[in-house]
Amino acid sequence: MDKVIIVNQLTRRFEETVAVDNLSLEVHAGEIFGVLGHNGAGKTTTVRLLNGVIEPTSGSMRVLGFDPQMDGPKLRARTGVLTETPSMDERLTAKDNLSIYADLYGVPRTEVSKRIHELLTEFDLADRAEERVGGYSKGMKQRLALARAFLHKPELLFLDEPTSGLDPIAAHHVNDLIQRIARRENHTVFLCTHNLVDAQKLCDRVAVLEHGRLVALGTPAELTRQYVRRMDVDIEVNEAQIESTLQVLRSLPRLVIGDPVQTNSDLTVTLSGHEAIPDLLEVLVQKNVRIYRIAAQEANLEQVYFALHGEKESV
Ligand SMILES: Nc1ncnc2c1ncn2[C@@H]1O[C@H](COP(=O)(O)OP(=O)(O)OP(=O)(O)O)[C@@H](O)[C@H]1O
Numbered sequence: 482m483d484k485v486i487i488v489n490q491l492t493r494r495f496e497e498t499v500a501v502d503n504l505s506l507e508v509h510a511g512e513i514f515g516v517l518g519h520n521g522a523g524k525t526t527t528v529r530l531l532n533g534v535i536e537p538t539s540g541s542m543r544v545l546g547f548d549p550q551m552d553g554p555k556l557r558a559r560t561g562v563l564t565e566t567p568s569m570d571e572r573l574t575a576k577d578n579l580s581i582y583a584d585l586y587g588v589p590r591t592e593v594s595k596r597i598h599e600l601l602t603e604f605d606l607a608d609r610a611e612e613r614v615g616g617y618s619k620g621m622k623q624r625l626a627l628a629r630a631f632l633h634k635p636e637l638l639f640l641d642e643p644t645s646g647l648d649p650i651a652a653h654h655v656n657d658l659i660q661r662i663a664r665r666e667n668h669t670v671f672l673c674t675h676n677l678v679d680a681q682k683l684c685d686r687v688a689v690l691e692h693g694r695l696v697a698l699g700t701p702a703e704l705t706r707q708y709v710r711r712m713d714v715d716i717e718v719n720e721a722q723i724e725s726t727l728q729v730l731r732s733l734p735r736l737v738i739g740d741p742v743q744t745n746s747d748l749t750v751t752l753s754g755h756e757a758i759p760d761l762l763e764v765l766v767q768k769n770v771r772i773y774r775i776a777a778q779e780a781n782l783e784q785v786y787f788a789l790h791g792e793k794e795s796v
């Protein structure tokens with residue numbers, strides 16, 4: 482199936498709050514679809530709606546062809562969910578927690594123990610598998626919750642801030658795993674995250690929510706082209722000319738924004754846009770500056786995010 486999730490004019494209110502506001506979007510098979518947005522933007526509410534945990538106020542959705550409200554059990558057999566605050570039975574061991582879910586998800590009995598061992602190894606918990614989860618650290622609990630979401634090899638994974646609370650190595654590992662699931666196994670991932678660097682690296686497309694509304698949707702490259710006009714450019718000039726070049730750069734407020742930053746013989750300047758590059762080069766050449774290198778830094782989702790969240794003037 483090409484469209485794994487179809488959301489049409491979905492709205493969810495909580496009394497006065499419109500948590501999800503007339504949201505329409507589609508998620509394609511095999512993609513890593515990122516959802517970004519400030520605290521309270523509606524990310525988790527969207528995940529809960531898509532999983533049939535709560536009802537929409539209005540609008541409709543299809544997930545793997547199912548209506549989450551009507552076909553919850555059928556849907557959940559094929560989806561994995563890492564919720565924002567996953568709960569485990571703290572009195573039981575990691576192994577027993579996973580066994581219970583393996584039963585619930587209908588993992589064939591002959592495969593359960595192999596699968597659990599595989600996942601506990603994958604998430605670096607194998608040597609603590611027989612301990613009660615109550616004694617686990619926050620990151621260990623998060624890794625166990627991730628293992629649980631992957632247990633039945635779901636074709637669609639909802640991950641609500643999967644690297645929250647993880648140390649950098651564990652976070653890196655989880656990101657690798659997410660990519661592998663999507664790229665090699667062609668599964669789909671619906672990923673809510675505040676980590677814009679991860680989103681840039683992992684996501685095929687991202688949606689940005691603001692107060693429940695969709696304010697941007699596209700590939701990271703499309704969004705940066707659309708929303709980021711300013712760009713940072715590194716310029717390497719003859720060392721003897723650094724001071725005079727700085728003076729030139731400071732005299733071009735139409736092209737250069739703010740103060741240039743100097744690192745050894747490299748200068749980094751923020752330009753007002755793409756077209757400012759040839760204009761700047763022309764001026765520098767006229768002033769006989771010897772330029773050895775000029776390179777525009779790639780715009781990123783962080784700049785898009787700030788552009789969309791009220792800092793439109795500065796990006
Ligand atoms: N059960 C609930 N009852 C009342 N209000 C709720 C409920 N669930 C969510 N909301 C409200 O809906 C809005 C969206 O919340 P949601 O948890 O979806 O945001 P989020 O984007 O996941 O935020 P965060 O980044 O902090 O996780 C918030 O204003 C929140 O207070």
Ligand SMILES: [Mg+2]
Pocket residue numbers: 524525526565641
């Ligand atoms: Mg949330």
